[in-house]
Amino acid sequence: MSYYVLTGKCTVISRTTVQRVTDLKLQVDGNKELFKEFNQEVRRILGEEEPLQDIGDKPSPEDWAESMEFDEGFQEEFSNIVSNDNIKEADDEFTPEVFDDTYLNMELALPSGDGAEPAFARVTKRLRDANGLPIGTAYDNPILDSRMYEVEYQDGHNLAMAANAIAQNLFAQVDAEGNCHVLFDEIIDHRTDGKEVKQQDGKRLPSKCDTLMKLAYQPELDNMAELKAEGVQYYQELIGVLRWATELGRVDILYEVATMLTHLAMPRIGYLEELLHIFGYLKQRPKRKLAFDPDHPMIGER
Secondary structure, X not given: OOEEEEOOOOOEEEEOOOOOOOHHHHOOHHHHHHHHHHHHXXXXXXXXXXXXXXXXXXXXXXXXXXXXXXXXXXXXXXXXXXXXXXXXXXXXXXXXXXXXXXXXXXEEEEEOOOOOOEEEEEEEEEOEOOOOOXXXXXXXXXXXXXXXXXXXXXXXXXXXXXXXXXXXXXXXXXXOOOOOOOOOOOOOOOOOOOOOOOHHXXXXXXXXXXXXXXXXXXXXXXXXXXXXXXXXXXXXXXXXXXXXXXHOOOHHHHHHHHHXXXXXXXXXXXXXXXXXXXXXXXXXXXXXXXXXXXXXXXXXXX
């Protein structure tokens, strides 16, 4: 699909991508002046005596109010709706990143209001502004993701929520008391469906983990193969466990966990190995605590 664009020199060019000017931007004085200068230049070149009508202008309803009230033919034509069932409607949920949008239809526990307990909800759709454009911008870092969604709770009420808030609660699958753990004494038996991971194929924690991540490791430079569906789920589950560890006080791993969280959508084999390295670090240092002296520093009360 191509667009024909009229330039300030009255030449017509073809472009496959254009950016529309929103009604909000048209109210800016600087933009008004640009459009005014553009129209004056076009009129000068074309030799038009009468000013050209601005693009997007609409006649005042007062101009045809009388016809609308007394002219039956005008009323019938005005109310006529042209519809063709053979032409499909545009997908209301389509956005450029729709195929990578992992939040849609996600079910998780989310805050249901100010100070309210978390409740299970489903992300139903992407929110749009008055011009029908998606609100917010996708970002690789979930904390900077400004997209807005509508979430529907089990009791039927809906709320607008930002993508970064959804990401923050992604693994907060909690009960009414805010707990997310199950205690049991022992596993007495198990069964398999033939798809289990064999012990010889499974991942083991590194035996020596003096640092949280491998020295000089940079995730953005990792070009190892991407994980398959089972591996992606396993990676996301491990991230959820580490996030809970930071909530329970292991702030020493907060930066590393946040770094690996940015690769939640398309993790690679190397990323999974780094997560196991963090778990190895926690296993070797299970009782690290954050402590401070309440008497230092001295703060004057005046």
